[in-house]
Amino acid sequence: MFSSLDVDIRPGQGLGMFHLGTSLWNVMDLLRRMQHAFPLVDVKFDPDSSITPIILHIRPHLDLLFSGHHQRLHTICLRRLRDPNPPVTLKYKDTTLSSSEEVLRRVGVSRTFGPTYPGDDLRYPGVSFTFEEDGRSDGLSGPPSQREDRMQEVKRIIIAQKCLDGEVRDELDEVCECPAMFGEIQRAVVRVHDGVTLYFFPSSTESVQIRIGVSTAQDLSCDLGSPLRVHYKEDDRMTIHSRKGNTDDDTDTDYFYNYLQHGIDFLISGSTHVVKKIILHSNVPGTALFQRYKRCPWEIEGQPEDDEDETPPRIKFYDRVDDISHFLNPGDTPASMLLDRTDDEDGLTLPSPKTRLLGFDGIILEATETAQVVAVMLF
Template sequence: MSLWNILDMLRRMQHAFPLVEVKYDPDTVTTPVVLHIRPHLDLLFSGYHQRLHTICIRKPRDLNPPITLKYKEHVLSSPDEVLRRLGVNRTFGPTYPGDELRYPGVSFGFDVDGRGEALKSSNHPEDRMQEVRRVVITQKSQEGERRDALDEVSECEAMAGEVERAVVKIHDGITLQFHPSSSTQIRIKLGISSAQDLICDLGPPLRIHYKEDDRMTIHARSLDREGDSDTDYFYNYLQYGVDFLIDGSTHLVKKIVLHTNIPGSPLFQRYKRCPWEIEGRPEDNEDETPPRMRFFDRADQIRHFLGPEQSPPSMLLDRTDDEEALTLPGSITRLVGYDGLVLETTESSQVASVTLF
């Protein structure tokens, strides 16, 4: 599951999860994110694609709220059942010696934080009755594979139908590649793809938003278009991290916005992260791998990639202007304009969104 999906689910279940802490490093777009849901759960999400990597269950005997752990149909731990070293051995069988019981995809520890286990010995008979205080669940590794806690999640069936990458071609459009990697690509072209094409290829949008904010029309080159702007509308595909602005007269795609879902930014959690890549010009006609800049590259690198000899115009945007109760340390972003593309960059040189037009 993605960070966006799980936070959306927790928001709908506030009665069960009234307090959720989001922990991250604000200085990098590839920061792993940890959700701490008291008292039992820590959820670790990978830094690049924001997918659930590790589940840590602490204090399974804490009754506020009560928790039940099952393996297949067998109850391991519940308010009436204490999980001990002996019970783990009986259910999962033998494993390698150590202070934790480790099996493919799951480990059982006897200290809440795992800090004191190195000081304990597991050679005494009474250790068979040690109570399990921590359970760590990860993606099951392939035979012989060694995985780090900060690695990306391997492709699996649960990802089917989600965006693997979105390749941006300036003045052209985007190509969406979905999981699994062998699936068919979908191309959306500016001025050619229609609202009906989007529905056929991507399904209905989660939201349709009619364009009411005309503050940018003062910067428009053609004044003739100002009268039509109020009929334009957005198709918001929040689950893909993409917005499409549809012309109200022709019903063709006129702008595409791709969102990076940076923790701590004003738009965090409104959209799932879209793993976009901006494709540059190939070196020659036979170049099948043109250079690309990706969502995790720093803004100054992308600016140099787009126009090494340019000093493009920029404007400041504060997305909290209309939210009186919202204060964020990094609420002001900078819009940097190029011919056919706008970057929205943060103070820490991250790209929060890319607009293609």
């Protein structure tokens, strides 16, 4: 652990190494690489929802709240400023607000940030200061004297995005587009038997279309950059279910481009170097694949009603598997196969480790026992 936690506060933008708008995958990857500094991290979420807000509690000082749909850092809470394990030094620009020798009080906040509106807390654009450990007053202490009020000790500091033009935003709203998102996928539109179109931040960025049987490994490198990993295909267990007589259709020369930072895998032919399959990951908390990939916010596009229909129907990653199955095939739900990803992971135990694989024409869904779709595969 650090001998001290030295952080600068940036209202509306972040705190120390944490930037609002950063993805959960990036933040947890950072914490994993800095286990010596942050050895105790609790992950809190609702296991019954794929779009649950997620809280990372980094003991003892930090709580990081991530939005439910896109898993981006929404709010940062710094608390227990006087806890010496480790001691906190907090700065704003060139001013030291709090340290092991200096207590941050109401009067210090006012001197640094200026006047604000009346209320129990001191609120400014992008940052607020509260004087109760849990943010709530029990109402039993009575009104403090003017001097006692000035000397109130700050117990919690909350950093969130600035609201534009006085806009009132819900605490669980999605994060507004900001520089921390640039270069990352905003949404991925899936078309069965075709491929996927990727839309990036900022919104003005041109989209990228990747087509099965058409796009090449070189196209991927040009459009998406180098993959974080290249993995040569060795697992042929699924070929036993193939309807083709030749089970060597996927040879050992095929390889994956793993874009963990985008939540996408591409299986590429070892002979033609053309994309054969595309796998998009939902990064659902509590599953075996959680945090191996960043969430890819995919949506499956259906057939337009007619040639003039410019808004064909779509179903999204957070919809229940039964709804997606009905969207893909309004008839009977296909038989499913069970997969336990913990079989290959010694020491990994999960409350519900098994997922179901549901196959349709051109697409396979992988879903949990709670009907959350953790991945889709196009072929």
